Amino acid sequence: MRPFLLALLAKEPAHGYELKQALEQIFGSAYPSPNIGQIYVTLGRLEKDGLVRAVDVEQSNRPNKKVYYLTAAGREALDDWADEPSEGPRVRDEFFMKLVLAPMTGIADRMTLISRQRRHYLGLMRDLNEIAERTPGEDRVALLLIEGAMLHLQADLDWLERCQEDLS
Amino acid sequence: MINTVNLVKIYQNGGVPVPAVRGVDLRVERGEFVAIMGPSGSGKSTLVHMLGGLDVRTSGEIWLDGKRADTLGESAWALLRRQKIGFVFQFFNLVTNMTVADNVELPALLAGASPREARERREHLLGALGLTGRADAAPAQLAGGEQQRVALARALANRPSLLLADEPTGNLDSRNTRDVLGLLGEVHRDGQTIVLVTHDARVASLADRVVSLLDGQIVDDGAVRAPRRRPRGTAGDVVELRG
Ligand SMILES: Nc1ncnc2c1ncn2[C@@H]1O[C@H](COP(=O)(O)OP(=O)(O)O)[C@@H](O)[C@H]1O
Ligand SMILES: [Mg+2]
Numbered sequence: 092m093r094p095f096l097l098a099l100l101a102k103e104p105a106h107g108y109e110l111k112q113a114l115e116q117i118f119g120s121a122y123p124s125p126n127i128g129q130i131y132v133t134l135g136r137l138e139k140d141g142l143v144r145a146v147d148v149e150q151s152n153r154p155n156k157k158v159y160y161l162t163a164a165g166r167e168a169l170d171d172w173a174d175e176p177s178e179g180p181r182v183r184d185e186f187f188m189k190l191v192l193a194p195m196t197g198i199a200d201r202m203t204l205i206s207r208q209r210r211h212y213l214g215l216m217r218d219l220n221e222i223a224e225r226t227p228g229e230d231r232v233a234l235l236l237i238e239g240a241m242l243h244l245q246a247d248l249d250w251l252e253r254c255q256e257d258l259s
Numbered sequence: 260m261i262n263t264v265n266l267v268k269i270y271q272n273g274g275v276p277v278p279a280v281r282g283v284d285l286r287v288e289r290g291e292f293v294a295i296m297g298p299s300g301s302g303k304s305t306l307v308h309m310l311g312g313l314d315v316r317t318s319g320e321i322w323l324d325g326k327r328a329d330t331l332g333e334s335a336w337a338l339l340r341r342q343k344i345g346f347v348f349q350f351f352n353l354v355t356n357m358t359v360a361d362n363v364e365l366p367a368l369l370a371g372a373s374p375r376e377a378r379e380r381r382e383h384l385l386g387a388l389g390l391t392g393r394a395d396a397a398p399a400q401l402a403g404g405e406q407q408r409v410a411l412a413r414a415l416a417n418r419p420s421l422l423l424a425d426e427p428t429g430n431l432d433s434r435n436t437r438d439v440l441g442l443l444g445e446v447h448r449d450g451q452t453i454v455l456v457t458h459d460a461r462v463a464s465l466a467d468r469v470v471s472l473l474d475g476q477i478v479d480d481g482a483v484r485a486p487r488r489r490p491r492g493t494a495g496d497v498v499e500l501r502g
Pocket of ligand 2: 303304305
């Protein structure tokens with residue numbers, strides 16, 4: 092959550108609860124609603140690392156609230172995060188390891204593994220279809236996330252087909 | 260609804276035999292939605308063409324609604340298709356010198372619908388597929404994805420009890436695919452039987468059952484189930500799904 096909070100604070104200083112609301116508003120259902128405790132813990136760590144600083148703002152009839160703002164070091168960390176390439180999908184995943192190791196050890200037949208995995212992916216796709224149907228059209232960010240997951244699954248299935256052709 | 264027994268198709272390619280389907284036993288119940296998947300060249304098109312009487316089997320049997328069908332002649336197959344089979348070709352096969360509207364209404368009229376019924380059915384189908392504005396166009400004026408949707412509308416015009424479709428979403432973007440999925444869902448709920456060849460996992464995941472072909476043989480055949488019952492999953496769970 093660290094870079095997300097840095098990004099929000101780069102826009103404007105805010106207190107913890109405002110950050111929680113901003114995350115909910117920007118991501119809609121695409122990002123599970125963060126709990127406020129988690130946000131304060133993360134802010135505390137960012138403060139310790141010198142990436143944000145807090146000032147106490149007095150409030151009438153209420154305890155002071157802490158407003159956080161980004162430091163120069165925080166800005167730099169945020170730029171680094173934006174500039175570095177994001178990790179791609181995992182290709183050498185656990186299934187791949189099973190597929191390669193299976194025939195050596197006789198634990199499973201490759202075609203059986205591939206068929207089972209295909210059914211699993213299709214089941215996930217069915218789940219995504221149902222989630223997409225339930226997601227309101229205004230929730231653009233969420234729908235894009237779902238579509239991304241669907242395209243990844245499609246690629247996984249295409250790859251399974253390649254495995255099946257080549258290993259049979 | 261469909262039953263094949265040791266179904267075989269061997270093409271002759273300049274004297275060289277090409278086995279395309281090698282002993283398929285496939286049973287499809289009435290109202291079932293079956294997706295057929297498999298690599299290119301695995302015999303998917305050949306199989307559905309035989310089920311629709313558009314390719315002659317080399318050996319084996321095809322039973323439709325309890326009646327032997329592989330022994331029928333061309334005209335008997337044509338009659339059967341008119342009455343109860345809708346077929347979506349991989350490469351559309353629209354009648355080029357007729358408008359979109361006429362392409363879709365024709366099968367309904369041939370099946371005995373009144374002109375009014377045929378028109379209403381056509382309007383419903385083109386509407387569901389986002390093609391209302393294209394009714395008066397000629398097929399050649401349409402983009403590939405539009406022609407493909409017209410081909411689906413045409414196949415459904417006579418409310419066939421069996422829909423056979425060969426990659427009906429192969430040329431569609433995701434929005435048009437959603438329209439097609441919606442219509443297939445409607446057809447499925449109406450109790451029509453669907454056998455559909457597809458590479459599209461979204462389409463396949465809606466099927467009751469997925470049959471996988473490899474080198475002309477069935478290598479897997481089973482139900483599609485969502486992995487767990489989460490009554491109120493949201494997009495936030497997508498991350499979890501991948502994890
Ligand atoms: N009319 C034909 N003449 C000769 N060979 C054919 C013909 N149609 C298909 N084949 C061959 O039969 C095999 C299966 O083809 P097809 O059923 O089109 O597979 P798919 O639809 O799964 O890609 C392939 O090897 C293909 O080259
Ligand atoms: Mg084909």
